[in-house]
Amino acid sequence: MSEGYSLMIGGEQEPVERLRPIFETLAPAADLGWGHVGPSGAGHFVKMVHNGIEYGMMQAFAEGFEIMKGKTELGLDLYQISEIWRYGSVVRSWLLDLAARALAEDATLSTLKGWVADSGEGRWTVAEAIDLDVPAPIITLALQMRFISRQDESFAAKMLAALRNQFGGHAVKREGDS
């Protein structure tokens, strides 16, 4: 049995009322997890921001797990920790449930590539934030970390290496070096 999904509806009152049976069926419950949030376009706007928040939350978990993985002398079991946090912690959330499920399948995520797509809502959220003069540094950086994940090499990093070499004679690594 499905648990339904959250629906944010924009539009005029009449069609929203006419389609109400559909929304009540798709939502988690007839009176939960859906709503008429505003005029036409408002639903997409709210769903877009939802996804922007999602980017930030995912990146927060990702960073936290990487820090724990990096603390090798403690030998932490990331799957165990994700399960502990699912109950009674401040960070309990559906995304954490999913993290626990993923870590149960592969505790080191060793078979995965760290290549992360984005399907547009993050960049639209950032564009809206800039258009509204609202600072949204976390959401923006979460988007940019996905860009980074998809780069084979960083021209910016090459420029940094070149500059350091110029002013300090700092060694650079050349293509082909180990």
Next chain:
Amino acid sequence: MSEGYSLMIGGEQEPVERLRPIFETLAPAADLGWGHVGPSGAGHFVKMVHNGIEYGMMQAFAEGFEIMKGKTELGLDLYQISEIWRYGSVVRSWLLDLAARALAEDATLSTLKGWVADSGEGRWTVAEAIDLDVPAPIITLALQMRFISRQDESFAAKMLAALRNQFGGHAVKREGDS
């Protein structure tokens, strides 16, 4: 009746076993929401990272709600949206439940000052990340946004205003200007 809270225990096996009845009582359930995660210090480390993640998640929600508030022409009801998202959305979480509760009490948070303390775990998480060479941009920025929230004025921003005035003759605002 309390729901218990998440416990991350570090230490040697013997004392952890000896104290097991305490942990099973404080945790959400005897076998849920707590665990022996590693040697002495490991529990505090994991709890620290938990709080770092929490900083990032909170900031993600905060930015998203500010973007929606800024989109005034849509007249969005932030409380309504927080309730919708509690069921069936990707961002459903305990922090969202709390956001909904806070917005139910005061839908515009008009009585609050945007002044945000930090009790140390965020900065320790950042220090550990840097020590481990792990990039943690979201968690770090979430910490720094709290610093910003506590500043009456920003010397950095004054410097920017001074520089723009120097090179472009851009108008500056003086103390006492409206």
Next chain:
Amino acid sequence: MSEGYSLMIGGEQEPVERLRPIFETLAPAADLGWGHVGPSGAGHFVKMVHNGIEYGMMQAFAEGFEIMKGKTELGLDLYQISEIWRYGSVVRSWLLDLAARALAEDATLSTLKGWVADSGEGRWTVAEAIDLDVPAPIITLALQMRFISRQDESFAAKMLAALRNQFGGHAVKREGDS
């Protein structure tokens, strides 16, 4: 006598050649500080990126000076330091010359408000970077710090304060509190 200014010209070869005397006159020297960089639009693009870089450089200086100002026990003289750095340092630059000039006029910038406008090039640079999937975190954050400088209050920070109050009973500051 003016030192001329940098010119980045886009367009077809013929008109650029025809207007060459103008460019050679406006530029710092006939053969320095100007160039035909590409087709129509290329000049504006390059100037736009120039300004994006400028945002990042300004913010870097602004943060550095704020850190030195914050280290009160050392009693640092920011004007003196800006002058020292103008000769032989890695950060010597025209922006530093301007910082020194501004600090010479008012060593604590006490008469200025930390309110920083932006005239568009920064946000266009960020939009282009996102469109090109290029991570530009420094330039983006420098833009967002300007947004922050113009906010009387931060709704995001209010949300953080509200969340902390909900989960931890952490004290909040109310409007009217000192």
Next chain:
Amino acid sequence: MSEGYSLMIGGEQEPVERLRPIFETLAPAADLGWGHVGPSGAGHFVKMVHNGIEYGMMQAFAEGFEIMKGKTELGLDLYQISEIWRYGSVVRSWLLDLAARALAEDATLSTLKGWVADSGEGRWTVAEAIDLDVPAPIITLALQMRFISRQDESFAAKMLAALRNQFGGHAVKREGDS
């Protein structure tokens, strides 16, 4: 003939005066590019912040050049642009001179790896900023971008890929995939 280098001296008055001939000789000029900035430790502190600013400036240039490189339809010549900017632009600086020199040697930096070391001053600057509650987002991110440049793979990105796969059935890339 050397141009000398910038010197920031901390310590008591007497030894600074005694060593003055050394400072006047090493500095760009007897009365330029060096100074007694405060008590013992102050010189190192100021030099540390100098390097933090340098990190931010370098990253700003690096991002700008990467954006221009990404705009392939304009066919921009990064070396040409760096030379133009050296005269009369707002971003003219010694670091830009070095960028021009590096691009003159290899216009696409094709022989370099984007692997960037850090020798400590950046992380100490960030630690000081956090200790002083001063937001320094640009400097901090510039440091973290160096961490990223040195990672063969990102565990955080793997976690993001795993989460997207869990909630959306989004395809992941496996090790060995092209």
